[in-house]
Amino acid sequence: MRYYSYFPGCSLEATAVAYGLSTQAITGALDMELIELEDWNCCGSTPYGSTNELESLCIAARNLALAEKTGLDLVTPCSSCYTTLNRANSQLREYPDLKGKVDECLATAGLEYKGTVKIRHLFEVIFNDTGLKTIESKVMNPLTGLRVAPYYGCQLVRPEPSFDNQQNPQSLDRLIASLGAEPVPFPLKDRCCGGSLIIPELDLALGLIHQLLESAGSNGAQCIVTVCPLCQTNLDAYQGMVNSKFGTSYNLPILFFTQLLGVALGIELQGLGLDKGVISAEKVLAPSVTMAEPAT
Amino acid sequence: MGTKAYLMVKMEMSYARDGHTDGMKELKAMPEIETVEPVSGDYDFVIAATVDAPVRVASVASEIRAKEWVKNLDVLKVEPAAPNPFLDEVCSTPGGECVRWCVQCGMCSASCPNVGKMDYSPRKIIALIRAGRRYDVLTSNSMWVCASCYLCTVRCPKDVKPTELMHALERLSFHHGLRHGATSTPAMYNAFVNSINNNGRVHELGVMSKFYLKTNPLAVLKMIPIGLKLLSRGRMPLKPRKIRGINQLKTIIEKANVLGGAQ
Numbered sequence: 059m060r061y062y063s064y065f066p067g068c069s070l071e072a073t074a075v076a077y078g079l080s081t082q083a084i085t086g087a088l089d090m091e092l093i094e095l096e097d098w099n100c101c102g103s104t105p106y107g108s109t110n111e112l113e114s115l116c117i118a119a120r121n122l123a124l125a126e127k128t129g130l131d132l133v134t135p136c137s138s139c140y141t142t143l144n145r146a147n148s149q150l151r152e153y154p155d156l157k158g159k160v161d162e163c164l165a166t167a168g169l170e171y172k173g174t175v176k177i178r179h180l181f182e183v184i185f186n187d188t189g190l191k192t193i194e195s196k197v198m199n200p201l202t203g204l205r206v207a208p209y210y211g212c213q214l215v216r217p218e219p220s221f222d223n224q225q226n227p228q229s230l231d232r233l234i235a236s237l238g239a240e241p242v243p244f245p246l247k248d249r250c251c252g253g254s255l256i257i258p259e260l261d262l263a264l265g266l267i268h269q270l271l272e273s274a275g276s277n278g279a280q281c282i283v284t285v286c287p288l289c290q291t292n293l294d295a296y297q298g299m300v301n302s303k304f305g306t307s308y309n310l311p312i313l314f315f316t317q318l319l320g321v322a323l324g325i326e327l328q329g330l331g332l333d334k335g336v337i338s339a340e341k342v343l344a345p346s347v348t349m350a351e352p353a354t
Numbered sequence: 355m356g357t358k359a360y361l362m363v364k365m366e367m368s369y370a371r372d373g374h375t376d377g378m379k380e381l382k383a384m385p386e387i388e389t390v391e392p393v394s395g396d397y398d399f400v401i402a403a404t405v406d407a408p409v410r411v412a413s414v415a416s417e418i419r420a421k422e423w424v425k426n427l428d429v430l431k432v433e434p435a436a437p438n439p440f441l442d443e444v445c446s447t448p449g450g451e452c453v454r455w456c457v458q459c460g461m462c463s464a465s466c467p468n469v470g471k472m473d474y475s476p477r478k479i480i481a482l483i484r485a486g487r488r489y490d491v492l493t494s495n496s497m498w499v500c501a502s503c504y505l506c507t508v509r510c511p512k513d514v515k516p517t518e519l520m521h522a523l524e525r526l527s528f529h530h531g532l533r534h535g536a537t538s539t540p541a542m543y544n545a546f547v548n549s550i551n552n553n554g555r556v557h558e559l560g561v562m563s564k565f566y567l568k569t570n571p572l573a574v575l576k577m578i579p580i581g582l583k584l585l586s587r588g589r590m591p592l593k594p595r596k597i598r599g600i601n602q603l604k605t606i607i608e609k610a611n612v613l614g615g616a617q
Contacts, residue, residue: 097598117603
C-alpha cells in the first residue's frame with residue numbers, strides 16, 4: 059500500500075464531483091491510499107497569481123506548510139492545482155526575498171514552510187507508481203473496441219519538464235491501450251480548452267473547444283478522456299453551446315481517466331459518478347459493461 | 355542615465371575556428387551585455403552593452419579584452435541609453451525579468467491559441483515593452499486573453515517565459531488600476547480572488563453570479579441552461595464551503611497586504 063497526501067482542489071467539490079468520486083473509488087484496487095490534506099484551501103489558480111504575487115504565494119504556501127507536516131508527496135488530480143502549487147514551490151526557491159516575506163506571513167499564523175514538499179499529479183502517480191503492468195493485470199472489463207481520444211490538456215505536461223513529452227505526450231495513450239481500448243490519433247491532445255476564460259471570454263473558449271471536438275471526432279473517437287476538471291467541464295457542459303454556435307452535432311462523452319480506469323477495473327459503477335456527465339457515456343460504455351443503473 | 359556602448363571584438367586566430375560559440379556564450383553571460391552578433395570581416399562580434407555610467411564602458415571593455423581568446427577590441431560608438439523606466443519596471447517584476455533576452459523570433463505568437471483575439475501578439479508586446487510604450491501595453495487585452503497553456507514557454511528558444519510575463523503584466527495593470535474595456539477577465543479574476551479570501555475555497559456559482567452581475571447581467575440568460583444541467587447533476591453547490599482555518603488564512607493575507615510587493 060502506498061500513501062499520499064491528497065489535495066482534491068475546489069472543482070472536485072463542484073463541477074468535477076465525478077472526478078473525486080471515481081478517484082476515491084479506484085484507489086483501493088490500485089493499492090494506494092489518498093489521505094486528504096486537513097483543511098486545505100484553494101491553491102489560488104491563475105486568477106490569484108495574475109492579480110497579486112505575494113498573496114497568491116502565501117495562500118499556496120499555507121497548503122504546502124500543512125502538507126510538509128505529513129511528510130508525504132502531495133497528490134492532486136487537478137492540472138491547475140498541480141501547476142499552481144508547483145509554480146509556488148519554484149517561485150519560493152527562485153526569489154529569496156519573496157520567500158522571506160511568505161515566511162513572515164506564515165509565521166503570523168503559526169506555520170512554517172521549509173520547501174520540501176513534492177507536488178505530483180494523480181495521473182503521473184498512477185502511471186509511474188502503480189504502473190501499466192499492474193493496471194493491465196487488474197483489468198476485469200477490457201474495453202475492447204472502444205475508441206478513445208486521449209486529452210492531456212496543457213498543464214499536465216507544461217510548463218515544467220516532467221514525465222512525458224511536453225508537446226506530444228504518450229502516457230495517457232498507453233494507459234488507454236492497457237485497458238484494452240483504442241487510443242485514436244488526436245493531434246490537439248495537448249492544446250488549450252480555454253480554461254477559466256470560458257467565463258469572461260466565452261466566444262474565444264467556444265472556438266477552442268470546437269477545434270478540440272473536431273479533432274477528436276474526425277479521428278473516430280467515441281469519447282474523450284481527460285485528466286483535468288476544467289477540461290472536462292468545458293468540453294462536456296459547453297458542448298451543446300458549441301453545437302448551436304458552429305452548427306455541429308457532437309455528442310462526445312467526456313470522461314475522467316479515473317472513470318475509464320474504474321470501468322475497466324470492474325469497480326461498482328454507481329461509485330464512479332458516470333451519471334454526472336451532461337453528455338451521457340452510457341451508450342459508448344454499454345458494450346464493455348452492463349450498466350446496472352441507467353445514468354439519469 | 356544609462357550608457358549604451360557598441361564594441362567590436364576580434365578573436366585570436368587559434369580560437370576563431372572552433373571557439374565561436376563558446377566565445378559568444380561567455381560574452382552573453384556578462385550581465386552588461388545585451389546582444390552579441392556574429393559578423394564577418396575584420397571583426398568576429400559586435401556587442402551591445404548597457405552600463406549605468408560612461409566610465410563603466412572601460413571596465414566592461416577591459417574585462418572582455420582580458421579574455422585569452424580576444425585578440426583586440428575596439429569601441430565603435432558610445433551613446434546615452436534612452437531611459438526606459440517601463441522596461442525597468444517590467445524587469446523588476448517577478449516573471450518579467452527575461453524580456454531583454456527576446457530575439458523577436460515570433461515563436462510565442464505562432465504558438466498562441468488566442469493570438470487572434472489579442473490587441474498585440476506576445477512578440478509585439480515584448481517589442482512594445484522595450485520601446486517603453488507603457489500605456490499601450492498595460493491597457494491592452496493581450497495578457498487577459500492568455501489562457502496559461504504554456505505552449506510559448508516550452509517553445510521559446512531564449513527562455514523568455516512569455517506566460518509568466520503575461521501574468522506579470524496582468525499584475526502591473528491590475529495594481530495601477532489600468533483596465534482594458536474590451537475584456538472582462540479582470541472582473542472574473544477579482545470575483546475569483548474574493549471568493550477565496552472570503553471562504554478559503556472557490557465557490558463557482560458565487561464567482562459566476564458576481565461576475566455576470568458586474569459585467570453583463572443579461573448574459574446570465576444564456577448561461578441558465580448550462581447552470582441547470584450542472585445543478586441537476588449535483589455539480590453546482592448553492593452554498594460556499596468555508597474552511598475551518600478561514601481566520602488563519604485571513605491573518606496570512608492581511609500580513610501579505612502589509613508587507614506589500616503586490617506585483
